[in-house]
Amino acid sequence: MTAAQKTVDAALAREFGLSDEEYGRVLTIMGRTPSLTELGVFSVMWSEHCSYKSSRKWLRTLPTTAPWVIHGPGENAGVVDIGEGLAAIFKMESHNHPSFIEPYQGAATGVGGILRDVFTMGARPVANLNALRFGSPENPRTRQIVDGVVRGIGGYGNCVGVPTVGGEVNFHPAYDGNPLVNAMTVGVARQDRIFLSAAAGVGNPVVYVGSKTGRDGIHGATMSSAEFDENALAKRPTVQVGDPFVEKLLIEACLELMATDAIVAIQDMGAAGLTSSSVEMAGKGGVGIDLDLDAVPQREPGMTAYEMMLSESQERMLMVLKPERTELARAVFEKWELDFAIVGHLTDTGRIVVRHRGAVEADIPLDPLADQAPIYDRPVAPLAAPEELGPIHDPIGLEQSLLRLIGCPDLSSRAWIWNQYDSAVGGQTVRRPGGADAAVIKIEDSEIGLALTTDCTPRYCRANPRSGGAQAVAEAWRNITATGAKPLAVTDNLNFGNPEKPEIMAQFVAAIEGMGEACRVLDFPVVSGNVSLYNETRNPDGSTQAILPTPAIGALGVLSDVRKTVGLALPKSGVLVLVGETGGHLGQSLWLREVLGRETGDAPVVDLEREKRNGDFVRERIAAGEVTACHDLSDGGLLVAVAEMVMAGGVGCVLQSAESGIRPEAFWFGEDQARYLVAIEGDADALIAQAKAQSVSARVIATIGGDGLTLPNGATISIARLRSANEAFFPGLMEA
């Protein structure tokens, strides 16, 4: 039986993901049994994916304002002032569920979707980033998913000609059935040319542009709002198929039209396609909208109203135009050989009315559809205490520990991935992947630079969601700082398990509290974001596996003079100074996991005042031109950070002995926060005196030079040996 023949009742509503209570609300709003199309509209608009019904209460607690924030959450993407009349527009969004079902298309359309969120606001996309989590390398399906996701991100980003400049990758068995693909796009627009989605002007034409509508992706938003079970792979038809060539044309055509005054409002058709774009545009503008589906460009004959309203075909946009500019707009889209169709007009009824083949297929009041959308205050369990750290001993010594760590899945060279992403297209990439803690791009025809990064340490978030949430923000802030840029704002991508479980909600709430506190202290507001829940897989025996709580942070900073930025490659000479206090925290460290095989202990403490003090100090020294390279300390701690600087520069260094009163493995591999390594020409006395004056701890840790990393015990590891340990993992996993 096809959907069109189904009887609308509570059972069908449940199939569409609406609870009985929610369906009751639909009946009250409509005053009658809804049509199939109407039920479809309610079910997608009230899905977790579109309505944020489990998360909204907590998202409201995040700080979203600062003098440089032009538009915070609520628009298609966040907008911040970067100087010279320019704005950076950016957002990160997940495409987790589709990427498990169909890795190539899932990842590719994730990139396409986030690009549209940014250029729909008038920005030319200038950079893509991503945050990826995969299952255990030992799981045979992991390799297949890594391959498809990386090809998909590259296949889409390379073709549209937006450089993929950065990202992060983790492996953990908790992602075996739920890989995470979070894609971020950054664009730049003139501040006086920013386009919003609120429709206005009764009678104004509603115009559809881009690709034709097909039967792909129907109910994608609903699929993303439920756990996976053993039949997940049978959901392939709900995955969309992307066409980056059309997206490239759409970018150019939209930007060309945006240079005129034709557009009143514009929104991409993302999740829930024509439904969410029309409902949201009309709803935000406080107007009604009439749609004539016969006018919608269709890829195949015989599509029903339900299918067209729910389709998630890619590369489509909806616009409200000034009537007198319609023909000008049509000419632009015809030049780019894209479909252009007037599919409706704005009304003063406050309702969405959908007509198809002479019949009214849907007629829904917009206010209740938005205002009466369910919001849940889900039960929150008390947080479990982190597991005891347990006894520490070092069975293999510094040298072997270092080689093991820089070769482990989470720290190994990512070159195998980067080398499939075009990171240089556009000609403005100052720091390509691996060149600095954050990617740095120049804004064409200006001296402004943007520093961009994505960060999260999920194992910290599992042990202590509050510290982990704060740490993700702090690490992003540090990575921006280490390039010399001023951190401006973040976009968040909150990936969690099933929110109906109190222990998952506990993770969610605590992570948001930690993030919020860090954002407040660091003056680093959240301007856009996305929530992905139900990242759980149900095993055949009924048990479930949730992902590690993963509040991924995408962050943006600005350099008014991009030429002052520094990378992480060691220069030929000088000294290396450690900024920040080392306490030797081994809980949840990679050393503990890779050497002792345990994921125990608490996450490191995030002292936000100290973060701010130390980071501000480092940024000032970079701006003063005193620093020749800088790297923050994170996964793997101090010795791993030193090795990374050595490998990047192809220059060695001689470490000084620790003399810290801390066990050597804790000193060299502990993951205390708020720390940086800075390289200085000549001696460091002035810098250290300056640090002391600002209550910042700083000490010389190494002398730069030579062709190896000389440990405190005098043993030297050659750069070639470091590199071969660092570079083996990905080719071994993927090419073997």
Added chain:
Amino acid sequence: MKTGIVVFPGTNRERDMAIALHGVTGRKPEMLWHRDTALPDLDLIVLPGGFSYGDYLRCGAMAAHSPIMREVKAFAERGGHILGVCNGFQILTEAGLLPGALLRNGGMRFLSQDCYLRVETSETPFTRHWKKGDVFRAPLAHGDGNYACDTETLAELEGEGRVAFRYASAGGVVDASDRASNLNGSVNAIAGVISANNRICGMMPHPEDLVDPLMGGVDGKPLFDGLVEALVR
């Protein structure tokens, strides 16, 4: 030097090329739309990188038949200078303006990394700012850059000194069987070729992305400096 850059639907490195040309000529290149049927007065036409028409049939195949290519061919017949980079090189081979073809990379993956090129001749307007044997770095970014041609054509190219650039190690060693330097598996490690009249050059790597120290170096700049010197009227 008056320059024009052809923009096809799906072209995406036209801006990089415009920056590089503007940097050496001091004037903005003309952007030529694929449907244009007349050319302005030009000294150099550049076919830039990207995915013209989505590269859906075969890289460069559809672009080779677009309206502007009739004008580009006529320009070539009049002795005009043409540079094709990446997708532009693919289009030049599909249009029959350069011999050979660009096949899928040997490793079957898209490649985006720096490579090293050895200059094989300084006797062309494109390479005159280098000495034969010079080695320079250039980013490459392509899925189909594996140069191939029949043995007769290969003998002709080699015999006439029409190989402009070969993939090499950083130290300048060319070894076609070494996938670490000849990344895409090109025959004789060929990265760029020249037409018989010395006026059309196609190459896979992107010299236009390395013309500013801020972006990591100026290794690609001699190509553009040489063109200005040769073509300025």
